[in-house]
Amino acid sequence: MEGKTVYKIRFPVTNNIGELLVDDIRYVQYLKKGAQLLAESERGLELVEFLGPSEEHCPSNPVAVFIRRATYYDVKKYQRYRNIAKKIFKELSQYAVEYGLNLRPLDCYIPLDNQKIYFFYTAPKRVDFRQFIRDMSRRYRKRIEMRQVGVRDAVQMKG
Secondary structure, eight states, rough: OTTTTTEEEETTTOOOEEEESSSSGTTTTTTOOOOOEEEETEEEEEEEEEEEOOOOOOSSSSSSEEEOOHHHHHHHHHHHHHHHHHHHHHHHHHHHHHHHHHEEEEEEEEOTTOOOOEEEOOOOOOOOOHHHHHHHHHHHTSSSEEEEHHHHHHHHHHH
């Protein structure tokens, strides 16, 4: 891991702060706080906000890996997917009521690689949404991931 540097980033939608592993400092040395980068995380290819250097020199498991600085087209693609996600969010929220699911929808997110749809929600107890997932996956032809979020994280998501 020599020569690799760690920076702090903010993820979209959840507003979580994580570590970004960068192979070569030349890629990010002139970036200012708030710059947008492309990073590969567990959710796929994401547009993240650069926050600056991390106090940790190299964590054992960084949250994301630097791909490149975001281009104009990356930002436009992100905005297009956010608009699509808003429409899907309304539909998924209505379907959740129709299926009788006891949950409070928070947000919907589509990463830049367009492989999955993430549906964030809060619920007082476990929710069985297997049939809901099957039907929605067929409808949108994508993998749907339901992410239950705690109350504190829900407040953080909403800002």
